[in-house]
Amino acid sequence: MRIKWVECAALSVMAALSVMTGGGSWFLALALGVTLLKCLLIPTYHSTDFEVHRNWLAITHSLPISQWYYEATSEWTLDYPPFFAWFEYALSHVAKYFDQEMLNVHNLNYSSSRTLLFQRFSVIFTDALFVYAVHECCKCVDGKKACKELTEKPKFILSVLLLWNFGLLIVDHIHFQYNGFLFGLMLLSIARLFQKRHMEGAFLFAVLLHFKHIYLYVAPAYGIYLLRSYCFTANKPDGSIRWNSFSFVRLISLGLTVFLVSALSLGPFLALNQLPQVFSRLFPFKRGLCHAYWAPNFWAVYNALDKVLSVIGLQLKLLDPKKIPKASMTSGLVQQFQHTVLPSVTPLVTLICTLIAILPSIFCLWFKPQGPRGFLRCLILCALSSFMFGWHVHEKAILLAILPMSLLSVGKAGDASIFLILSTTGHYSLFPLLFTAPGKKNLFLIGWKLSTSLAWALWKSSVNLYSLSPPGS
Amino acid sequence: MEKWYLMTAVVLLGLTVRWTVSLNSYSGAGKPPMFGDYEAQRHWQEITFNLPIKQWYFNSSDNNLQYWGLDYPPLTAYHSLLCAYVAQFINPDWIALHSSRGYESQAHKLFMRATVLIADLLIYIPAVVLHCCCLKEISTKKKIANALCILLYPGLILIDYGHFQIMYNSVSLGLALWGVLGVSCDWDLLGSLAFCLAVNYKQMELYHSLPFFCFLLGKCFKKGLKGKGFVLFVKLAGTVVASFTLCWLPFFTERAQALQVLRRLFPVDRGLFEDKVANIWCSVSVFLKIKDILPHHVQIIVSFCLTLLSLLPACVKLTLQPSPKGFRFTLVSCALSFFLFSFQVHEKSILLVSLPVCLVLSEIPFMSTWFLLVSTFSMLPLLLKDDLLMPSVVTTMAFFIACATSFSIFEKTSEEELRLKSFSVSVRKHLPRFTFLPRIIQHLFIISVITMVLLTLMTVTLDPPQKLPDLFSVLPSP
Numbered sequence: 032m033r034i035k036w037v038e039c040a041a042l043s044v045m046a047a048l049s050v051m052t053g054g055g056s057w058f059l060a061l062a063l064g065v066t067l068l069k070c071l072l073i074p075t076y077h078s079t080d081f082e083v084h085r086n087w088l089a090i091t092h093s094l095p096i097s098q099w100y101y102e103a104t105s106e107w108t109l110d111y112p113p114f115f116a117w118f119e120y121a122l123s124h125v126a127k128y129f130d131q132e133m134l135n136v137h138n139l140n141y142s143s144s145r146t147l148l149f150q151r152f153s154v155i156f157t158d159a160l161f162v163y164a165v166h167e168c169c170k171c172v173d174g175k176k177a178c179k180e181l182t183e184k185p186k187f188i189l190s191v192l193l194l195w196n197f198g199l200l201i202v203d204h205i206h207f208q209y210n211g212f213l214f215g216l217m218l219l220s221i222a223r224l225f226q227k228r229h230m231e232g233a234f235l236f237a238v239l240l241h242f243k244h245i246y247l248y249v250a251p252a253y254g255i256y257l258l259r260s261y262c263f264t265a266n267k268p269d270g271s272i273r274w275n276s277f278s279f280v281r282l283i284s285l286g287l288t289v290f291l292v293s294a295l296s297l298g299p300f301l302a303l304n305q306l307p308q309v310f311s312r313l314f315p316f317k318r319g320l321c322h323a324y325w326a327p328n329f330w331a332v333y334n335a336l337d338k339v340l341s342v343i344g345l346q347l348k349l350l351d352p353k354k355i356p357k358a359s360m361t362s363g364l365v366q367q368f369q370h371t372v373l374p375s376v377t378p379l380v381t382l383i384c385t386l387i388a389i390l391p392s393i394f395c396l397w398f399k400p401q402g403p404r405g406f407l408r409c410l411i412l413c414a415l416s417s418f419m420f421g422w423h424v425h426e427k428a429i430l431l432a433i434l435p436m437s438l439l440s441v442g443k444a445g446d447a448s449i450f451l452i453l454s455t456t457g458h459y460s461l462f463p464l465l466f467t468a469p470g471k472k473n474l475f476l477i478g479w480k481l482s483t484s485l486a487w488a489l490w491k492s493s494v495n496l497y498s499l500s501p502p503g504s
Numbered sequence: 505m506e507k508w509y510l511m512t513a514v515v516l517l518g519l520t521v522r523w524t525v526s527l528n529s530y531s532g533a534g535k536p537p538m539f540g541d542y543e544a545q546r547h548w549q550e551i552t553f554n555l556p557i558k559q560w561y562f563n564s565s566d567n568n569l570q571y572w573g574l575d576y577p578p579l580t581a582y583h584s585l586l587c588a589y590v591a592q593f594i595n596p597d598w599i600a601l602h603s604s605r606g607y608e609s610q611a612h613k614l615f616m617r618a619t620v621l622i623a624d625l626l627i628y629i630p631a632v633v634l635h636c637c638c639l640k641e642i643s644t645k646k647k648i649a650n651a652l653c654i655l656l657y658p659g660l661i662l663i664d665y666g667h668f669q670i671m672y673n674s675v676s677l678g679l680a681l682w683g684v685l686g687v688s689c690d691w692d693l694l695g696s697l698a699f700c701l702a703v704n705y706k707q708m709e710l711y712h713s714l715p716f717f718c719f720l721l722g723k724c725f726k727k728g729l730k731g732k733g734f735v736l737f738v739k740l741a742g743t744v745v746a747s748f749t750l751c752w753l754p755f756f757t758e759r760a761q762a763l764q765v766l767r768r769l770f771p772v773d774r775g776l777f778e779d780k781v782a783n784i785w786c787s788v789s790v791f792l793k794i795k796d797i798l799p800h801h802v803q804i805i806v807s808f809c810l811t812l813l814s815l816l817p818a819c820v821k822l823t824l825q826p827s828p829k830g831f832r833f834t835l836v837s838c839a840l841s842f843f844l845f846s847f848q849v850h851e852k853s854i855l856l857v858s859l860p861v862c863l864v865l866s867e868i869p870f871m872s873t874w875f876l877l878v879s880t881f882s883m884l885p886l887l888l889k890d891d892l893l894m895p896s897v898v899t900t901m902a903f904f905i906a907c908a909t910s911f912s913i914f915e916k917t918s919e920e921e922l923r924l925k926s927f928s929v930s931v932r933k934h935l936p937r938f939t940f941l942p943r944i945i946q947h948l949f950i951i952s953v954i955t956m957v958l959l960t961l962m963t964v965t966l967d968p969p970q971k972l973p974d975l976f977s978v979l980p981s982p
Contacts, residue, residue, distance in 0.1 A: 060909045067902045071524040071895060 081207045083107040089136040092123035114241040161215035167222040185441040192437040225403040237292040248417035252410040326426040381422040388416035429457040518655030526617040526665040544572035553588035554601040557754045575768045579705040628678030649910030654862045658880045658899035666892045676706035688828035700747035711842040715834040718819040722826030814841035835860035869911035
């Protein structure tokens with residue numbers, strides 16, 4: 032019966048909110064609508080990430096801090112920074128009212144209906160931060176001409192693109208992750224930078240880094256922008272740097288913010304002398320160049336090319352079959368692998384490639400800053416470069432590029448067309464996430480994915496049409 | 505039309521909601537020996553595929569009529585046959601004679617859900633889209649909002665995709681909607697053909713037949729009985745006869761065949777009402793046990809007379825002044841009177857009333873929304889039996905939000921908007937102070953919504969007191 036009380040409570044809150052939308056607030060209607068859709072998605076397929084998070088709830092609840100990064104009963108060990116662990120700890124205190132059993136570390140693959148309900152609701156609930164962030168972002172977007180038609184207003188289009196983002200829906204609410212509120216933090220920090228509240232933006236980003244370190248991909252953009260446009264308080268008339276306007280105070284305060292946040296996060300583990308262990312968990316370089324499901328990046332092409340060349344080599348008798356390693360890169364396992372024909376790739380190589388790819392945008396950001404918009408472009412480019420050349424990249428990382436791109440796409444026509452291509456292909460590349468590897472292909476989702484992908488493709492083309500109309504951009 | 509992409513997005517949203525609702529359980533899942541409507545549908549595919557036509561409606565060793573015998577008109581049977589051919593192609597085990605009883609598997613569930621979705625997509629949804637596009641005197645944005653609200657109507661979604669009713673309701677309702685469209689746009693022959701097909705799919709479409717008849721008759725009268733009107737009348741009669749003949753052709757060979765089919769379609773032996781239905785008989789029976797008081801044949805006569813009386817005024821008006829708007833309103837009133845007073849009415853028949861109400865959504869949004877919310881709520885006991893609490897609440901809220909934002913219903917409750925001007929004017933002749941009708945209606949709406957919510961909460965959380973085990977099933981009805 033308890034489960035039904037919670038359902039009823041949640042639904043009554045939403046019912047109250049829906050009555051308020053009777054007043055005609057479209058933003059609230061959009062937010063509520065997508066929340067209702069998320070509720071409908073509760074009984075859908077969930078991946079192993081569901082078990083991952085259940086395991087983390089169990090670990091943080093039942094074990095002392097010193098054990099968090101050492102615990103290895105389950106194969107899904109804790110590999111996110113400490114703030115996320117604290118987040119799971121907080122959630123576990125609510126979880127115990129749903130089902131005590133899920134907090135037992137030894138209950139591997141435990142998924143009662145109450146557990147499912149709790150986990151799903153926790154994602155839906157934490158998305159509230161994402162909704163708030165979208166609201167803030169809408170404030171930063173201005174229509175160049177007053178549009179009477181609701182569907183033509185940039186704010187409306189942006190809200191739809193972000194709130195109903197298809198990729199986020201399937202990753203968070205079907206595949207199961209907590210990206211909603213993390214992207215909320217990122218969008219909020221971007222919004223703060225747009226609103227010239229740099230300290231808040233920096234603080235939020237620092238916090239975000241300690242929630243999920245994948246955001247290191249875009250850290251260079253933040254660093255360079257804050258250094259260039261915040262620490263140097265003024266520019267020369269032609270836009271280049273004015274060295275004597277450097278403000279030590281600002282630099283120190285930024286540094287202090289980052290330092291304090293890191294101290295709060297990593298402090299306990301420093302005291303316990305566990306930092307090396309934490310870092311080895313956070314940056315598992317042993318995992319291999321490509322993830323189980325290949326992210327569509329440069330190394331995937333590289334591997335494919337290697338495979339093709341090795342097959343050709345074998346056919347033409349240029350290679351000795353006995354010298355070829357047995358493990359195949361396409362088998363979906365994470366492990367280290369030696370390439371047969373082309374030179375092998377090490378983590379250092381990928382880092383260098385990524386840095387080379389980032390350099391042009393960083394240079395532009397330093398030498399010719401164009402304010403927050405330039406920063407956003409650099410951020411997106413950093414995210415894309417890291418996606419392309421990074422080590423062990425997840426295909427979900429494409430969302431890191433798509434979501435900020437939405438902000439740009441409602442401003443300029445050229446950006447909108449790039450966004451159309453990026454989001455369509457990016458979201459399409461997420462489809463393999465909906466099918467598990469070992470046998471259990473969930474056929475329900477076939478028809479569903481067709482309909483939703485069409486919906487989003489068409490919606491985006493509509494956005495494209497309307498973004499082209501504001502003149503002079 | 506412009507903004508075709510918005511309409512496409514709306515349609516796709518409707519499809520997404522339907523598909524996500526279908527992920528839930530269905531009626532009779534895992535409940536032998538009879539299972540539920542889902543099994544009935546599968547069984548009909550088995551029967552129509554494996555047995556010759558002459559045996560479909562008869563009791564035989566292969567076809568046990570007690571176990572979900574076919575009791576809908578021939579077009580349903582043909583549809584099942586078509587689905588059966590597809591099933592045969594995918595996995596013959598699904599429809600093997602006798603051995604496939606109670607067959608349940610993920611793949612089969614996917615197949616059955618897919619057949620509903622395809623039927624919906626081909627028949628119902630285009631009709632709705634076309635209807636909204638043909639609405640006059642409203643902006644494109646309102647047309648799209650209208651389409652959104654109609655497609656999000658929870659009742660149909662939950663019954664067809666959640667509960668999995670015996671019939672593909674969207675097919676019969678869609679065909680009826682095509683009929684309405686045809687007749688309203690002056691394509692009378694096509695419209696009547698579509699409606700005949702609808703009746704041949706599900707005999708309960710007869711609820712809508714009187715308005716069709718009166719409207720078309722009115723049109724004939726308008727054109728003059730001695731000229732074009734007569735020609736039209738003959739053409740219409742010919743169309744109706746032809747379509748019926750076409751559907752019933754295999755059953756016309758023997759008199760016994762046709763009679764047996766009719767007997768299966770109209771089971772007058774069953775009684776005044778079954779289960780808990782939100783109509784007059786059920787409500788009255790709480791206080792006055794009608795079933796015990798009146799003998800069987802008197803019940804039939806009483807219900808017939810009351811039904812006829814309640815729908816006569818609207819039909820007469822329609823015949824004398826045929827207009828598409830009047831037609832739609834008459835559809836509502838006739839369907840409602842049938843639902844309230846007729847014989848052996850099922851809860852799901854409220855859908856037959858809801859469809860016409862959806863059609864008048866753009867004209868009196870407040871009342872229509874109210875009615876549609878209540879109609880969904882009245883089906884709640886049925887839906888709770890299948891564990892559909894979450895989807896039903898979620899879809900109802902989505903529908904409410906869609907209507908509220910599209911039509912700003914709370915602002916449109918002036919007397920004129922509610923079409924109650926003449927009523928309130930006449931009352932004011934006697935009570936000069938009666939100016940607060942809109943306020944009363946708003947308060948009533950809020951009270952009814954709160955009551956619905958409370959009843960839902962109570963049904964879900966409390967066990968009913970022992971003396972009145974059916975309390976929670978009966979309460980939604982009034």
